[in-house]
Amino acid sequence: MSAPAVTREEPEQPTRPPGAGWELGAAGLGKVSWAALAVLLIVIGIVLLLAGYVGYGAMILVLAAAAGVNLI
DSSP states (O other): OOOOOOOOOOOOOOOOOOSSOOSSSTTTSOHHHHHHHHHHHHHHHHHHHHTTOHHHHHHHHHHHHHHHHTTO
């Protein structure tokens, strides 16, 4: 006869908001990547504005600004 298998249950970690900020952000993604994303979005936003898509162009420029915040 063999002994029954012993299973150990890990205690469940309580969920909580991050204390020092989000795990992603400027630290999670390299600053070069954020800069490349911001430049790409600026170019796309300008192209859309020149093509007459004012709402889409403005929204893309807002996203570029949000990506640029991670460079500060």
